[in-house]
Amino acid sequence: MHVLSLILAAGYIAAAPPATDLLRVFHDEADRAGLGIWVDVLPGGGALAGETPLADAVRAMSTYVHSYAARYGRHASLRGWYINQELNPLRPGQEPDSSWWRGLWRRTVEEGKRARPGAEVMISPFFLLDEDGLRGFEWLAPEVYRTWWSETLGETGIDILAVQDSGAEHLSLSTIDDRRPMLSAFAQAARDHGRAPWVNVESGHHVADTWPAAVAAEFGGTARWESVPAEVFARKLDLAAELGAQVINWGYFPYQNPLAEDGPWLPSADTAAAAAAYQEYVALAKARGPLFRATLWWLPGGWGAVEEGTVRRLVRQQIAAQRKLGVDILWLINTPHYFERLAAAEAGLQ
Structure with a gap:
């Protein structure tokens, strides 16, 4: 099965054949700025294990990483691979998943490093804070996460375990003390194998005062998402520092994006609020x-059709804005979508 087939099966929408090699633009601009790039390998949620034979998924992944490295491997910015799979937490011994x-x-690590020697392989899982199971999922104790992820790191060789710090629910009502045991468990899983802990400190949250209200808003389609205030984000960073962790981020797009132009990323729904939040983060x-x-x-499907000069200018502007916050890695997802369609267009298949 081709990468594109798996993407479409997961609900990704096909776009017109790209007029611009968007990924080359990113690599060019990252090279120019001295940044690295992580690219995602293969999207798919927890159901992928029950729907796709392992050999097919391995074949698609291997074809992709080797083809990607062959095309963009001359760029110094190609630093690593992101395993773009978020699955509901599993218990130790939960098989066959x-x-x-x-x-x-394990094969992603092997083939990713074979295709790009020295590459990092990263994954960013979540945990659940909903102890009462109000959202319909089973809550697991921190030690269960530590055991499963320690076993997983030992069996796979994944380099970077960057746990999402907000919990799957992303609720504003969750406190640092709520999160600390979970983050500590993931940090210990990394240390079990001599790896430094990483934390994905998230900067967007669902604003809610109580769990029942949050669940009702989520399932009723009325959830209110906002930028995490700078003072709260600082406390989240303090927790990551307490764990000795390197920090990455989800939430800059769309919640702190200061640029009015919509670029090849999730645009801000409220540009003025995002620009104000960005200035708070700069301070x-x-x-x-x-x-x-x-x-x-996240690279939406239509941006390959935009003229290259426009894309290059916007990427350069975003890099400049993000450098003020300390960014030295561009973490790109939906790259298989672009790569596969570009290859198909060049082969005359579209």
Whole structure:
């Protein structure tokens, strides 16, 4: 099965054949700025293990990483691979899913490093804070996460375990004390294998005062999402520092994006609010130093059709804005979508 087939099966929408090699633009501009790039390998949620034979998923992944490295490997900015799979937490011994995922991830590490020697392989899982199961998922104790992820790192060789710090629910009502045991468990799983802990310190949250209200808003389609205030984000950074962790970020897009132009990323729904939040974060960075090493850029399907000069200018502007917050890695997702369609267009298949 081709990468594109798996993407479409997961609900990704096909776009017109790209007029611009968007990924080359990113690599060119990252090279120019002295930044690294992580690219995602293969999207898919937890159901992928039950729907796709492991051999097919491994074949698609291997074809992709080797083809990507062959095309863009001359760029110094190609630093690593992001395993773009978020699955509901598994218990130790929960089979066959545990073995399926570890088998895929082990081969991703092997083939990713074979295609790009020295590359980092990163994953960013979540945990659940909903102890009462109001959202319909089972809550697991921190030690369960530590055991499963320690076993997983040992079997796969994944380099970077960057846990999402907000919990799957991303609720404003969750406190640092709520999160600390979970983050500590992931940090210990990394240390079990001599790896430095990483934390994905998230800067967007669902604003809610109580769990029942949050669940009702989520399932009723009325959830209110906002930028995490700078003073709260500072406390989240303090927790990451307490754990000795390197920091990456989800939430800059769309919640702190200061640019009015919509670029090849999630645009801000409220440009004025995002620009104000960005300035708060710049002030925070000036006061305490770099905030995060990388932030996630999701590449929507239509941006390959935009003229290259426009894309290059916008990417360059965004890099300049993010450097003020400490970014030295561009974390790109939806790259298989672009790569596969570009290759198909060049082969005359579209």
